[in-house]
Amino acid sequence: MYDSDIIIIGAGPAGLSAATRARRVRTYNLLSSSVMIISNSSPGGLADWTKVRMTGDGWSYEKGDVIRRLMKDVEDYSIPVKREKVLKVIKGDDKFTVITDKGEYTSLAVVMATGMRMTWNEKEYFGGKLFGTLKGYRFMEDYFTELCESEKGKTMVFVGTEEMNKTIDFFENINRGRMKVKKVLDRGTNIRGYKDDIIVMTDEGDVPGDLVLIDFESYMLSTYTGNMIESHKDERGFIKADKRCRVQDGLFAAGDITGTPFSLAKAVGEGTTAGLESYRYVYRKKFGKEAPVYAFYPIHDEGSATYFEIPELKDDYRPKLLVDPIKKDDKFIFRECEIEDNELNSTLLEKCDGQHTLKDIRDELGDIDEKIKKLINAKDLTLEV
Numbered sequence: 001m002y003d004s005d006i007i008i009i010g011a012g013p014a015g016l017s018a019a020t021r022a023r024r025v026r027t028y029n030l031l032s033s034s035v036m037i038i039s040n041s042s043p044g045g046l047a048d049w050t051k052v053r054m055t056g057d058g059w060s061y062e063k064g065d066v067i068r069r070l071m072k073d074v075e076d077y078s079i080p081v082k083r084e085k086v087l088k089v090i091k092g093d094d095k096f097t098v099i100t101d102k103g104e105y106t107s108l109a110v111v112m113a114t115g116m117r118m119t120w121n122e123k124e125y126f127g128g129k130l131f132g133t134l135k136g137y138r139f140m141e142d143y144f145t146e147l148c149e150s151e152k153g154k155t156m157v158f159v160g161t162e163e164m165n166k167t168i169d170f171f172e173n174i175n176r177g178r179m180k181v182k183k184v185l186d187r188g189t190n191i192r193g194y195k196d197d198i199i200v201m202t203d204e205g206d207v208p209g210d211l212v213l214i215d216f217e218s219y220m221l222s223t224y225t226g227n228m229i230e231s232h233k234d235e236r237g238f239i240k241a242d243k244r245c246r247v248q249d250g251l252f253a254a255g256d257i258t259g260t261p262f263s264l265a266k267a268v269g270e271g272t273t274a275g276l277e278s279y280r281y282v283y284r285k286k287f288g289k290e291a292p293v294y295a296f297y298p299i300h301d302e303g304s305a306t307y308f309e310i311p312e313l314k315d316d317y318r319p320k321l322l323v324d325p326i327k328k329d330d331k332f333i334f335r336e337c338e339i340e341d342n343e344l345n346s347t348l349l350e351k352c353d354g355q356h357t358l359k360d361i362r363d364e365l366g367d368i369d370e371k372i373k374k375l376i377n378a379k380d381l382t383l384e385v
């Protein structure tokens with residue numbers, strides 16, 4: 001028993017893409033997996049702060065648009081999103097335990113999509129009193145020259161990793177004492193957000209200033225978000241994954257957390273790959289065979305069609321509903337199917353909670369296999385182990 005087949009940590013473009021791809025399978029008879037997202041900030045990650053370009057101006061999205069699109073599927077498929085900060089991920093013999101600031105969750109697979117840094121509520125301040133070094137030093141030189149004069153006597157708070165001293169030196173060369181400088185060293189979990197006009201909230205207390213500069217260069221040079229799990233990392237803390245986003249058995253990583261290049265297109269591409277790969281991993285673990293995820297991984301048996309049967313409904317499988325039905329006109333209405341609203345079906349749906357085995361349910365309600373298959377086919381129910 002566990003909380004979800006797959007837990008995805010981070011709700012930026014990589015995590016949201018992974019979640020949808022792991023949950024949304026369309027092949028006839030193929031089972032969906034249960035997926036849960038855990039993220040410390042509202043969905044969006046860095047791609048929700050401003051207009052973003054997928055490739056160039058020809059393929060770009062206004063602020064909020066990428067996330068609105070990605071969240072549509074997450075909502076349509078009722079994928080739960082927990083707003084919690086992940087502190088540690090522990091790999092056991094056959095399960096992962098994800099420890100957060102609010103609780104503990106278990107799963108068969110984990111996708112790490114935590115980006116180069118934790119985001120909080122920065123997007124509320126971005127472009128006003130908070131900005132980033134994203135456009136690089138050439139742009140920053142002009143910007144700092146103007147800023148140090150217009151904001152003379154005010155306080156700039158730098159937020160970044162140990163590497164931020166390089167940016168501070170660069171700033172001070174231009175500043176020459178006109179603005180006061182404070183720095184907040186981000187150790188991965190010590191920053192709690194931003195408030196008022198403008199204060200960086202940290203575990204050690206509030207750090208007020210007049211402007212905040214997020215030093216992206218320093219996060220690009222070293223990160224902490226991967227520290228919550230023991231895994232292969234490069235010398236800068238980015239998680240090493242192969243081209244199928246595999247880190248180790250059951251563990252996958254996607255997006256900025258796997259290192260350069262830091263881009264939306266890479267995050268979505270790797271998220272998609274990690275979602276499909278984690279789905280296949282979990283499927284093999286649960287049913288002992290390859291999932292025919294048509295057209296992503298075609299399977300051809302010599303001389304026979306790739307028709308696929310629902311795995312045998314073994315006694316010890318635990319059915320879990322993935323969607324809450326709507327009750328209307330004596331029916332339980334799901335996304336793609338409906339069943340009669342009567343006492344038996346109502347009890348059946350209650351017991352499809354990932355806790356009761358098929359044997360428990362059959363013992364109490366008799367033959368329920370056809371209904372289980374109907375819900376499986378509609379992708380509204382999975383079998384956990």
Ligand SMILES: Cc1cc2nc3c(=O)[nH]c(=O)nc-3n(C[C@H](O)[C@H](O)[C@H](O)COP(=O)(O)OP(=O)(O)OC[C@H]3O[C@@H](n4cnc5c(N)ncnc54)[C@H](O)[C@@H]3O)c2cc1C
Pocket residue numbers: 009010011012013014015038039040041042044045046047048049050051052053054084085086087113114115116117118119120132134225228254255256257262263264265267
């Ligand atoms: C201002 C700006 C403009 C950009 N413009 C472009 C552009 O035009 N084109 C382009 O290709 N790229 C652009 N990028 C980069 C792009 O946005 C990122 O590469 C992309 O968002 C990375 O996606 P991700 O999902 O890997 O990480 P993120 O978007 O960083 O998302 C990671 C998520 O994981 C969460 N998280 C981290 N640690 C934890 C934890 N311990 N517990 C729970 N949750 C956690 C974070 O809070 C965050 O929500 C831009 C970035 C910024 C900041």
